[in-house]
Amino acid sequence: MLQLSRKDFNQYSGMIRKLPQIDYKHRKDNHLFSKRSIYRTYQLIKNYEGWWILLALKLFNTLGRKNEEFISIEPNKVQMYTCGPTVYDYGHIGNFRTFVFQDILRRYLKYKGYKVTQIMNLTDVDDKTIKGAQLEGTSLKKYTERYTKAFFEDLNILNIEQVEQYPKATEHIEGMVNLIMKLIEKGYAYQSGGAVYFDI
Numbered sequence: 001m002l003q004l005s006r007k008d009f010n011q012y013s014g015m016i017r018k019l020p021q022i023d024y025k026h027r028k029d030n031h032l033f034s035k036r037s038i039y040r041t042y043q044l045i046k047n048y049e050g051w052w053i054l055l056a057l058k059l060f061n062t063l064g065r066k067n068e069e070f071i072s073i074e075p076n077k078v079q080m081y082t083c084g085p086t087v088y089d090y091g092h093i094g095n096f097r098t099f100v101f102q103d104i105l106r107r108y109l110k111y112k113g114y115k116v117t118q119i120m121n122l123t124d125v126d127d128k129t130i131k132g133a134q135l136e137g138t139s140l141k142k143y144t145e146r147y148t149k150a151f152f153e154d155l156n157i158l159n160i161e162q163v164e165q166y167p168k169a170t171e172h173i174e175g176m177v178n179l180i181m182k183l184i185e186k187g188y189a190y191q192s193g194g195a196v197y198f199d200i
Contacts, residue, residue, distance in 0.1 A: 057108065077117075078109050084120040084166065087147035088128040091154055103160040118163035122148060125170050140170075 057070040072078050082102045085091055102120075109116050123129075124144040133143035155162070169176075180196055183189040190199050
């Protein structure tokens with residue numbers, strides 16, 4: 001979490017109240033971003049980034065089940081792997097809440113002087129994408145490219161920075177299969193009913 005002093009928190013709250021309330025009507029499918037959530041919050045970051053004094057960055061460590069102060073493995077370098085979209089449909093506000101948070105974290109780390117390398121995967125093959133392509137009678141690639149393009153359009157609307165790499169799942173099938181086989185060989189996973197599960 002990002003911790004602010006009471007003075008800075010009051011200033012932040014005041015800035016939010018002064019921001020314009022704007023609706024952005026997106027595409028012909030009447031896709032809307034909420035004026036009271038993503039747009040206003042992100043405009044604050046866009047227009048006023050750098051005004052606040054932040055204390056230590058603390059993140060929730062799921063392994064230790066507690067908040068811990070962030071310390072990079074390598075001095076002045078941060079490597080981030082963040083989950084991207086499954087491109088079977090247009091993104092909604094719940095999806096972009098995640099991507100806005102990731103971008104704020106990225107910007108903050110850069111502001112603190114870290115060289116950030118971020119990887120965000122694009123899931124362009126799963127049950128939903130395959131089903132959608134079959135229903136439309138089109139190829140999986142053509143079907144997912146439409147929503148991949150829309151995703152990047154939405155990132156630009158929200159002024160979310162482009163990350164360093166966007167690997168697609170379809171481009172790394174062999175590597176994923178090899179990794180799964182290694183997990184099975186080491187006893188961390190097992191096969192059942194045509195699927196593979198973690199052995200916990």
